[in-house]
Amino acid sequence: MNVTATIELTRMLRQSQLDGARTQVQRNQLGQFATPPTLAADILKYASMLLPSDIKIRFLDPAFGTGSFYSALLQQFGRSQIVKAVGYEIDPHYGNEAIKLWSDTSLHLNIADFTQAIPPNSDEEKANLVICNPPYVRHHHLNRIEKLRLQQLAQQTAGVKLSQLASLYCHFLCIADASMAVGGLAGWLIPSGFMDVNYGQQIKDYLLNRVTLLRIHCFDPADTQFEDALCTSAVVWFKKALPPANHAVEFTYGGSLTASKMSLIMSVESLRSAAKWTKFGLMSGSVNSQEQPLKLKDLFTIKRGLATGANNFFVLTPEQVSACKLPFEFLKPVLPSPRLLLVDEIEADCLGNPILVREASPQENRLLFLLSCDLPPDEVKVKYPSLWEYLQMGVKQGISDRYLCKHRSPWYSQEKRPPSPFLCTYMGRQHTGRGRPFRFILNHSMATATNVYLMLYPKPALAKALSEQPELLKEVWQALNKISDEALMGEGRVYGGGLHKLEPRELGNAMVADILTVLKVR
Numbered sequence: 001m002n003v004t005a006t007i008e009l010t011r012m013l014r015q016s017q018l019d020g021a022r023t024q025v026q027r028n029q030l031g032q033f034a035t036p037p038t039l040a041a042d043i044l045k046y047a048s049m050l051l052p053s054d055i056k057i058r059f060l061d062p063a064f065g066t067g068s069f070y071s072a073l074l075q076q077f078g079r080s081q082i083v084k085a086v087g088y089e090i091d092p093h094y095g096n097e098a099i100k101l102w103s104d105t106s107l108h109l110n111i112a113d114f115t116q117a118i119p120p121n122s123d124e125e126k127a128n129l130v131i132c133n134p135p136y137v138r139h140h141h142l143n144r145i146e147k148l149r150l151q152q153l154a155q156q157t158a159g160v161k162l163s164q165l166a167s168l169y170c171h172f173l174c175i176a177d178a179s180m181a182v183g184g185l186a187g188w189l190i191p192s193g194f195m196d197v198n199y200g201q202q203i204k205d206y207l208l209n210r211v212t213l214l215r216i217h218c219f220d221p222a223d224t225q226f227e228d229a230l231c232t233s234a235v236v237w238f239k240k241a242l243p244p245a246n247h248a249v250e251f252t253y254g255g256s257l258t259a260s261k262m263s264l265i266m267s268v269e270s271l272r273s274a275a276k277w278t279k280f281g282l283m284s285g286s287v288n289s290q291e292q293p294l295k296l297k298d299l300f301t302i303k304r305g306l307a308t309g310a311n312n313f314f315v316l317t318p319e320q321v322s323a324c325k326l327p328f329e330f331l332k333p334v335l336p337s338p339r340l341l342l343v344d345e346i347e348a349d350c351l352g353n354p355i356l357v358r359e360a361s362p363q364e365n366r367l368l369f370l371l372s373c374d375l376p377p378d379e380v381k382v383k384y385p386s387l388w389e390y391l392q393m394g395v396k397q398g399i400s401d402r403y404l405c406k407h408r409s410p411w412y413s414q415e416k417r418p419p420s421p422f423l424c425t426y427m428g429r430q431h432t433g434r435g436r437p438f439r440f441i442l443n444h445s446m447a448t449a450t451n452v453y454l455m456l457y458p459k460p461a462l463a464k465a466l467s468e469q470p471e472l473l474k475e476v477w478q479a480l481n482k483i484s485d486e487a488l489m490g491e492g493r494v495y496g497g498g499l500h501k502l503e504p505r506e507l508g509n510a511m512v513a514d515i516l517t518v519l520k521v522r
Contacts (some may be wrong), residue, residue: 005075005490006416007051007071007074007101007102008037008071008075010101011066011068011071011101012037012480014066014097014101015034015065015066015068017019018066018093018094018097019032019034021093022093029313032065032091032135033133033136034065034066034068034093034133034321035068035069035133035189036068037068037071040042040068040069040072040190041072041075041255042070042078042256042257042258043069043072043187043235044069044072044073044075044077044078044131045072045257045258046187046235046237046257046258046520047129047131047185047187048076048077049258050185050214050237050408051129051185055081055128056081056082056083057073057081057082057083057085057128057129058083058085058125058126058127058128058129058181058301059073059076059082059084059085059086059127059129059130059131060085060086060087060127060129060131060132060176060179060180061086061087061088061130061131061132062087062112062114062130062132062134062172062175062176062179063088063089063132063133063172063261064087064088064089064094064095064098064109064134065089065094065098065133066086066094066097066098066101067098067101067102067107068100068133069131069132070085070087070105070107073085074105075132076246077472079105079106081414082106084106084108084127084338085105085106085107085108086107086108086109086110086127087107087109087110087296088109088112088113088114088117089109089110089111089112089201090108090111090112090114090135092111092115096110096111097107099111113177114172114176115126115149115150115153115171115172115175116129117179119178119179120179121190122179123181123182126179126181126184127179127180127181127184128180128181128183128185129184129185129186130176130180130184130185130186130187130188131186131187132172132173132176132186132187132188132189133188133189133190134169134172134173134188134190134191135168135169135172136167136168136169136479137168137169137192138165138167138168139165139166139167139168139174139199141168142168146267147164150162150168150171150175151164151166151171152351153171153175154171154174154175154330156275157174157175157177157178158175158206158210159206159210159212160174160176160202160203160205160206161202162199162202162203163198163199163201163202165198165199166199166200166203167191167199169188169190169191170194170199170200170202170203173188173190173203173206173236174203174206177211177240180240181240182240183239183240183241184239184240185237185238185239185497186211186236186237186238186239186240187235187236187237188235188236189233189234190233190234190235190236191232191233191234191280192218192219192232192233192234192494193232193493195216195234195276195277195278196275196276196277196278196493197493204271204277205306207236207238208243208268208271208272210242211239211240211241211242211243212239212240212241212243212244212247213236213237213238213240213243213249213268213464214237214238214239214249214250215235215236215237215250215251215252216234216235216236216237216249216251216252216277216383217234217235217237217251217252217253217257217260218232218233218234218251218252218253218254218278219232219233219234219254219266220253220254220255220498226452227369228313232494232495235257239502243318245269246265246267247268248265248267248268249265249266249267249268249271249395250263250264250265251263251264251265251266251277251280252264257314260405264280264290266280271297275509276490276491278490278493278494279489279490279491280490282338293509294512294514295508295509295510295511296456296507296508296509296510296512297505297508297509298374298430298459299458299459299462299512300422300456300457300458300459300462300508301457301459302454302456302457302504302507302508303417303454303455303457303504304426304449304451304453304455304503304504305417305423305426305448305449305450305452305453305454305455306370306414306415306417306449306450306451307450307451307468308370308404308414308450309399309402309403309404309405309408310394310399310402310405311450313371313394313397314370314371314372314412314414314458315334315367315368315370315371315450316331316368316369316370316371317366318366318367318369321369322379323388324386324390325386326371326386326387326390327384327387327421329384330371330372330373330387331369331370331371331372332369332370332372332446332447332448333352333354333367333368333369333370333445333446333447333448334368334369334370334447334449334450335354335356335368335423335443335447335448335449335450335453336366336368337450338355338425338428338439338452338453340356340366341356341441342356342428343356344439344440344441344442345441345442345443345444345474345477346441346442346443346444346447347444347445348444348445348446350407350448351443351446352445352446352447353367353446354367354443354445354446354447355445357394370414370448371412371414372412372413372414373387373410373412373413374410374413375402375410376410377391377410387460393411394412399411400412408502417448417449417455418448418457419443419445419446419447419448420443420455420456420457420459421442421443421444421456421458421466421473422440422441422442422443422455422456422480423440423443423449423452423453423455423456423477423478424438424439424440424441424453424454424456424480424502424507425441425452425453425502426451426452426453426501426502427452427499427502428499428500429450429498429499430498437485437488437489437500438485438488438500438502440477440480440481440483441453442473442474442477444473448521454504454507455500456480462476478514479512483510483511483512487510487511488500488502488507490512491506491507491509491510492506492507493506
């Protein structure tokens with residue numbers, strides 16, 4: 001075992017001890033999520049494949065921690081090839097320990113905020129290899145003055161004005177530009193969310209226009225890289241040089257950097273016109289054709305289900321309705337959560353209530369009702385004393401003071417969400433008993449849905465066709481179910497552990513050529 005490997009074993013032990021001495025809340029506030037040693041080794045191994053074999057390395061890690069990347073650097077390249085190594089660590093809790101660990105090397109570690117550091121003046125002093133796992137601090141933890149400072153510095157340094165919603169890692173990536181030599185290589189281990197969200201647009205502009213983006217590797221969402229951080233990771237590689245004409249970028253997905261499962265080459269021009277990039281990591285073999293098939297938003301108005309603000313108060317069982325003697329004129333059937341919905345086609349009884357299981361007995365078919373009333377309090381008190389009594393319970397429990405409730409008038413009214421014939425689940429995992437992250441549901445009942453569903457309301461042309469030919473309902477539903485998992489996941493976003501989520505606008509961008517086929521053959 002060589003000296004560096006011995007130090008690495010000590011570093012891993014001390015990292016665990018130092019992490020254990022901090023609460024999860026404390027580490028979240030500073031965005032401290034240590035890079036696993038195997039991932040650090042893979043990143044530096046890939047860096048060695050991109051760099052000339054005889055290069056003299058000037059290394060920079062702006063968020064050093066205890067030195068996971070530095071350890072991997074030493075093991076991959078050896079000390080003789082590293083002429084300069086600089087690190088920054090804002091937290092002495094980790095930084096002072098790192099100084100002790102690496103005291104016998106040439107490392108110069110600053111216990112300081114990298115974003116406050118003065119970059120080197122000459123290109124010869126700047127880093128030609130930047131490897132970093134920047135702090136994952138959401139914008140909520142940055143005060144207004146700090147956001148403004150970081151925003152101005154990023155704009156001065158990288159020429160892009162980041163959003164006020166940008167997380168701290170976005171600022172780190174841009175600010176590091178000033179400390180990087182022309183032609184230098186950078187590898188950033190960051191959350192993949194920037195590829196799909198609005199605040200990530202400026203980062204994408206920087207990667208496409210200010211530097212030469214080489215590769216983005218997206219890890220499988222089910223293969224979380226950090227045990228203590230629920231986010232999906234990506235490694236972004238670029239060279240500090242303007243992109244050449246007709247430049248193309250490699251997108252890889254799954255596995256590791258040096259052994260990915262999928263690979264796709266995308267032109268810079270196609271990336272400039274793409275609103276979301278994560279989907280490219282999911283595509284294998286070919287890109288979409290130039291034809292633009294129909295999108296769901298062309299056929300449906302898509303809305304989130306209603307948000308009650310207090311489901312345990314407003315969503316009631318028949319027993320609760322009976323016990324409180326609530327008037328049925330203020331109750332409407334509502335679907336249970338997707339995990340309790342055992343069917344994908346919901347039939348209705350003679351009253352329009354959903355039949356939630358096949359061949360259901362009254363005991364099995366657990367109905368739920370949504371309480372909603374638009375009458376003013378005085379009228380409720382006079383005309384519906386039992387309802388008034390129940391609402392007073394809500395006042396005493398503080399339900400009326402909850403954010404959503406207090407912004408409604410009256411507080412016990414609900415959003416208008418009439419029943420929709422088609423629904424889609426809002427969140428899901430790919431590797432479940434059903435095998436699909438999202439479910440399309442055909443609803444024949446009069447039940448509405450809460451915000452764990454997306455509700456698809458046919459637009460006039462489709463609504464007319466369905467009204468005239470009711471048998472089309474099932475065919476349209478079957479066409480919805482033919483939309484591939486990859487297409488839906490590519491439009492949505494993903495969280496650590498493989499949890500996928502779709503917002504209405506994202507679902508609306510999904511292509512649905514099969515529905516057009518169903519309608520054309522009629």
